[in-house]
Amino acid sequence: MTNKIKTLLAAGLLAASGVASAQQTLLNVSYDVAREFYKDINAAFVPAYKKATGKDVKVEQSHAGSSAQARAVADGLDADVVTMNTTTDVEFLAEKGVVAKDWSKRFPDNASPTTSTMLFLVREGNPKGIKDWDDLVKPGVQVVVVNPKTGGNGRYAYLAAWGSVKKKGGTDDQAREFLTKLYKNVPVLARGGRDATTAFLQRNTGDVLITFESEVESVNREFGNGKVDVVYPSTSIVAENPVAVVERTVAKKGTGDLAKAYLNFLYSDEGQEIAAKHSIRPRNPKILAKYEKTFKPVKLFTVQELFGSLGEAQKVHFNDGGQFDKIYTVK
Amino acid sequence: MSASAARLAAPLPAAAKGSRGGSKRVLPGFHLTLGYTLLYLGLIVLIPLTALVFKTFTLSWDQFVAAVSSPRVMASYRLTFGASFIAAIVNVFFGLLVAWVLVRYTFPGKKIVDALVDLPFALPTAVAGISLTALLAGNGWIGQYLEPLGIKLAFNPNGVVIALIFIGLPFVVRTVQPVLEDTERELEEAAMCLGATRWQTFSRVILPAILPALLTGFAMAFARAVGEYGSVIFIAGNMPMVSEITPLIIIGKLEQYDYAGATAVATVMLVISFALLLVINALQAWQRKTQGVA
Numbered sequence: 001m002t003n004k005i006k007t008l009l010a011a012g013l014l015a016a017s018g019v020a021s022a023q024q025t026l027l028n029v030s031y032d033v034a035r036e037f038y039k040d041i042n043a044a045f046v047p048a049y050k051k052a053t054g055k056d057v058k059v060e061q062s063h064a065g066s067s068a069q070a071r072a073v074a075d076g077l078d079a080d081v082v083t084m085n086t087t088t089d090v091e092f093l094a095e096k097g098v099v100a101k102d103w104s105k106r107f108p109d110n111a112s113p114t115t116s117t118m119l120f121l122v123r124e125g126n127p128k129g130i131k132d133w134d135d136l137v138k139p140g141v142q143v144v145v146v147n148p149k150t151g152g153n154g155r156y157a158y159l160a161a162w163g164s165v166k167k168k169g170g171t172d173d174q175a176r177e178f179l180t181k182l183y184k185n186v187p188v189l190a191r192g193g194r195d196a197t198t199a200f201l202q203r204n205t206g207d208v209l210i211t212f213e214s215e216v217e218s219v220n221r222e223f224g225n226g227k228v229d230v231v232y233p234s235t236s237i238v239a240e241n242p243v244a245v246v247e248r249t250v251a252k253k254g255t256g257d258l259a260k261a262y263l264n265f266l267y268s269d270e271g272q273e274i275a276a277k278h279s280i281r282p283r284n285p286k287i288l289a290k291y292e293k294t295f296k297p298v299k300l301f302t303v304q305e306l307f308g309s310l311g312e313a314q315k316v317h318f319n320d321g322g323q324f325d326k327i328y329t330v331k
Numbered sequence: 332m333s334a335s336a337a338r339l340a341a342p343l344p345a346a347a348k349g350s351r352g353g354s355k356r357v358l359p360g361f362h363l364t365l366g367y368t369l370l371y372l373g374l375i376v377l378i379p380l381t382a383l384v385f386k387t388f389t390l391s392w393d394q395f396v397a398a399v400s401s402p403r404v405m406a407s408y409r410l411t412f413g414a415s416f417i418a419a420i421v422n423v424f425f426g427l428l429v430a431w432v433l434v435r436y437t438f439p440g441k442k443i444v445d446a447l448v449d450l451p452f453a454l455p456t457a458v459a460g461i462s463l464t465a466l467l468a469g470n471g472w473i474g475q476y477l478e479p480l481g482i483k484l485a486f487n488p489n490g491v492v493i494a495l496i497f498i499g500l501p502f503v504v505r506t507v508q509p510v511l512e513d514t515e516r517e518l519e520e521a522a523m524c525l526g527a528t529r530w531q532t533f534s535r536v537i538l539p540a541i542l543p544a545l546l547t548g549f550a551m552a553f554a555r556a557v558g559e560y561g562s563v564i565f566i567a568g569n570m571p572m573v574s575e576i577t578p579l580i581i582i583g584k585l586e587q588y589d590y591a592g593a594t595a596v597a598t599v600m601l602v603i604s605f606a607l608l609l610v611i612n613a614l615q616a617w618q619r620k621t622q623g624v625a
Contacts, residue, residue, distance in 0.1 A: 067586040092588050147569055149583035188486050189569045191579070198461075204470040205486065319587065320401055328571035329402040 025058045026258055027249075029079035031066035031152075033193055033215060034241075037278040038063075038083070044274060045265045049258075057258060065192055066152050067092075073246060074098055080250055080259045083243045083266075085116075085212075086152035087303075088310045090242045103244040112240035113266035114280045117300060118160040120231035121200065121209040121219065128207045132233045133164040136208060137181040144199055144206035145183075146190045148318050152239075153193040157210040158324065159313055160237040163306045167235045167299070180327050201227065212239065213295070217279035235299045241280065380601065386594040398592040399599045403571050404580055410488060411577040412603065415556035418495035422552045423545055426503025433504070434511040448504050451497055456561030459497055464566045467493065486568030491576060494562040499552030506548035507541055514540045543615050550611040557604050 030038055042059040049057050062069065062079070070089040073079045074096045082099065084090055090111075093099045104111045122130050128141055136143050146154030161182055165175040188205050190196035193215060200209040201223050208231075216230055243263050250256040265271050272282035276291040288295060307313035317323045358364055387395060398404070433445055451459065467474045467484040474485060484490055514537065522532040560578040567574040577600055584593035 065586070067588070071585070071588070147583070150579070150586050186570075187568065189571070189575075191564050191569060191582075195565070203464060203468040203485070205468065314587065320398065320403075320584075320589075320592065325401070325403060325571075 023056045023058060024253075024255055024258055025060060026080045026255060026262055027060045027062065027078060028081050028083060028262070029062045029069050029073055029077060029246075030083040031069060031085045032063050033212075033218065034083065034085070035061070035063045036218070037214075037275065037280060040274045040278070041266065041271060044270055045262060048265065048268075048270070049261060052261075059262070078249045078253070079246045080253065080255050081243060081245055081263055083241065083263075085239065085241050086155065086310060087112075087240060087242045088314055089152075090244050091311055093244065093246070098246055098248050099244040100247055104242065106245070107243060107263055108267060109283045110240055110242065111244060112242045113263070113271065113283055114241045114275045115283070116212045116214045116239045116241065116280055117236045117298060118156050118210055118239065119213050119216065119236065119298075120233060121211060121216065121228045122207060122231055124227055124229060126229050126231065130208055130231055133161060133178075133235075136161075136210075137178060137185060139185075141185055141208065142187050142206040143182060143185045144188055144190065144196050144209045145186055146193055146196050146211075148324055151190070151192040153196070153212060153215075154189075155310075155313070155318060156212070156237055156239045158317065159303060159307060160210070160233075160235075162317075163237055163301050164233065164235050166306055167301060176323060176327075179323075183327050197222075213281070214279045232296050232298050235301065238300045238302045240303075383594050383601070384598055386591060387598050389591045390595055394591075395595050398584075398589075398595040403575065404577070404596060406572045407575050407577040407580045408599075408603075410491060410574065411557060411600075414488060414491045414495055414576075415553050415559075418492050418499050418556050419549050419553035421492075421496050422499045422503045423549050426500055426548060426552075427507055427541075427545060429500070430504045430507040430511055434508060448501050450501075451499075452501050456498060456559065457565065460494055460562035460565030463490070463494055463497065463562065467566070485566050486574070487570075488567075488574050490566035490568065491563050491574060494566050495556040495559060498559055498562055499556050502551040502555060503545070503548035506551065507544045510541050510544040543618055546611055546615050546618070550608055553611075554604055554608060557600065 028038060028042075038061050042061065045059060046057055049055065062077070064072075066084050066086055066089050069077075070082070070084065070092050073082055074093055082090060082093065087104070087110075090099060090103060094101050094103055100106060107113070120130060120136075122128065128135070128138075130136065130141070135141065145157045148154035148158045158179065161179055162175045165178045166172075170178070188196075188199050190199055193211060196209060196211060197215060197219060199205045201219065209228075216228075219228060243266065245256065245259045245263065250259050266275070267283070269284065269287065272284045272287045275282045276287055276294065279294055281295055282288050282291075303310050303313060307316070315322070390398065429448060433441065433448075464471070464485050466472050467477075467490065468486070469475065469478050469483075471485070477484060484493060518536050518540075519532055522536045527535065558578065560576070560582070563576050564579055567576060567579075569575050569579060577596060581593045581596050581600075584590075584596065
C-alpha cells in the first residue's frame with residue numbers, strides 16, 4: 001500500500017517536473033551472481049540507447065536468489081524486465097500473468113540470450129585425478145553441490161549428473177543408482193551457488209565443486225588464479241538464462257519499448273561480448289568461437305532433450321516425494 | 332546499556348500492583364489502553380499469522396498431512412526442536428553463570444563484557460554463522476585442532492547446536508540479571524547464619540527466587556532458536572535427514588513456489604512452539620504460586 005502511495009507521489013513529482021527531465025528508468029530484476037555482468041551491460045546500454053534514440057535512460061538492478069526474485073516480482077515488485085537463470089522462474093511469472101504466456105517466443109533462442117553449463121572445480125593440480133562424472137562416485141571423493149531444493153545451480157548439477165548416465169545409454173534405474181552414490185559423497189549441501197563456492201574454497205571442504213561455468217570467472221577473481229583447476233566433463237547440460245519483459249509494469253509505466261530495446265541489446269554483438277568476458281556463453285556462434293579458450297568444447301545436452309522441460313524435471317525429481325527425496329530417505 | 336534498561340524494567344510489576352489499587356494511573360484509562368493493545372497485537376501479530384493459516388487452507392487435509400509429515404520434514408522437526416532444546420538448556424546454565432558474575436563481582440573491563448553479551452542480538456545472524464563456520468570447519472582456527480581428535484563441530488548437527496547457543500545466550504542473561512540484582516544479600520547471609528551449607532543456600536534461597544526468570548530466559552532462548560535460520564544454514568551442512576533444520580525446509584518449499592506446503596510446515600512449527608511456550612508459562616505460574624515469590 002505504501003508503495004502505491006510512493007508511486008503516486010513519484011508520478012506526481014515527475015508530472016510536475018515536466019517533460020524536460022522525462023528520463024525513463026528501467027528496473028532489471030535478476031539473479032545473484034549476474035550482478036557484475038549486468039553492471040557492465042548497463043554501462044554499455046545507456047550510451048547505445050542515447051545514440052539510437054536520443055533519450056537518456058537509467059537502469060537500476062536488483063539481485064538475489066533467482067526464485068526469491070521471481071516471487072518478489074509476482075508479489076508486486078515493479079520490474080520492467082526479469083533476467084533469470086532458470087526457465088521455471090519465468091514460467092512461474094507467466095502462470096501468474098505477469099509476463100506474456102508466450103514469453104519464450106518473444107526473443108530469439110528461447111528468449112535466452114546466453115547460456116551456461118555445469119563444470120567441476122578441483123583443487124590445484126587435481127590431486128584426486130578427477131576427469132569425468134564417474135570419478136565423482138569413487139570412495140573417498142567428496143563432492144560439494146547445491147541443494148536442488150533451494151538453488152537452480154543444484155538442480156542443474158543434479159540433472160547434468162543424471163543426463164551423463166543417460167547419454168551413455170544408461171537407464172533411469174542406473175541414473176538413480178549413480179546419483180544415490182554421488183550424493184553419498186556429498187559432505188555439505190549448500191543453500192546456493194555462492195554458499196557452495198565459500199564452503200569449497202574458504203572452508204576447504206570437499207575435493208570437487210560442481211558449479212556453473214560462469215562461476216569459474218568469479219572464483220578466479222575472488223580467490224586468485226590457480227587455486228583451482230577447471231575440469232570439463234565429457235558431457236554436461238545447457239543451462240539457459242531466460243529473459244522476459246514484465247508486461248504488468250511496462251503497461252503501467254509506458255516503458256515497453258525501452259524494455260524490449262534493453263533485452264535486444266543482450267543479443268547484440270556488444271552484449272554478447274560482455275557476456276563472454278563474464279564466462280557466460282554467448283548464443284552468437286561467431287563470438288562463441290572467438291572465446292573458445294574460455295568455453296572449451298563439452299558435449300552438451302538440453303533439458304528439453306532428456307527431461308521434457310525444467311517444469312517436468314521439477315515434478316519428477318525435486319518436488320516432495322520425488323527422486324531427490326528418495327535418494328535421501330530410502331535406505 | 333540494556334542491562335540498565337532491564338534494571339529499569341524490573342520494578343515495573345510492583346508499580347502495576349500499586350495501580351491495581353486504583354488510585355493513580357499514569358496512562359489514560361483501561362479501556363483505551365486495552366483497546367489499543369488488542370488493535371496493535373491484531374495488526375502486528377494476529378493478522379499475519381491468520382494469513383499464514385489461511386494459506387495452508389488451500390491444501391486438502393491429506394495434502395496437508397503429506398506436506399508436514401514426510402520423512403525429511405519429520406527429521407527436520409527432530410533436529411530443530413531437539414537442538415533448540417539442548418541449546419536453551421546449555422544457555423540456562425552458562426547464562427546464569429554469566430549473569431551471576433556480572434551482578435556479583437566487579438572487575439576491570441566489566442562494562443565491556445556486559446556489552447559483549449548483547450552482541451548476538453545485534454549481529455546479523457548470517458555473519459555469526461559464517462564466523463562460527465570459519466572457526467570450526469576442518470581448516471578453521473579451532474576446527475583444525477579438533478578434527479584430528481575426531482571431534483567434528485561444523486557441517487553436522489553439532490554445528491546447529493553451537494549456532495543456537497550463540498544466538499540464545501543474551502536471552503537468559505538479560506532475564507536473570509535484573510532479578511539477581513534485586514535479590515537481597517541479607518537473605519543469603521541469614522541462611523548462612525542459620526547454618527545452611529553453600530548448596531542449601533543456593534538451592535533453597537537463591538534458586539527459587541530466580542527460577543521464574545530462568546524459565547522465562549529458557550523459553551525465550553528456545554523460541555528464538557526454533558525460528559533461527561541465518562546462522563544455522565552456514566554451519567549445518569544442510570544434509571537431508573541429518574542436519575536440515577525446519578526453516579530450511581520452508582525456504583526450500585518457497586523456492587519451489589510451494590507456498591501452501593511452506594505455510595503448512597510453518598503452521599506446524601507455530602503450533603508446537605506455541606504449545607511449548609504455554610507449558611512453560613503455566614509452569615512459571617505454578618512456580619510462583621507454590622513458592623509465593625513474585
